Amino acid sequence: MLAGAGIERIAAHVVALSDRLVDGLSTRGWTVLANRSRDEVKSGIVTFRRDDVDSIALGRRLARCRHLCHLPANGIRIAPHGHNTVDDIDAILDALE
Secondary structure, three states, X not given: OHHHHOHHHHHHHHHHHHHHHXXXXXXXXXXXXXXXXXXXXXXXXXXXXXXXXXXXHHHHHXXXXXXXXXXXXXXXXXXXXXXXXXXXXXXXXXXXX
């Protein structure tokens, strides 16, 4: 299925979703814990935090809203993939407010 969809196409989609997430987080005052300014291959994984937010409590709230995330010690990690949509990213950003 992945080969049929095209690995390069999926990778570009994941990067576009991750960029949208990073842009939305930045405008909402979140700190993104990765350097995404390089022109090299970008990761689809986005880890973020804010000093005034309990990451564990927020992660639980996101899970209740059916947004899958991982809670490393330094923040919240979201990894969009080929099956995700712009609406999924916007729903996560809306849930952070």
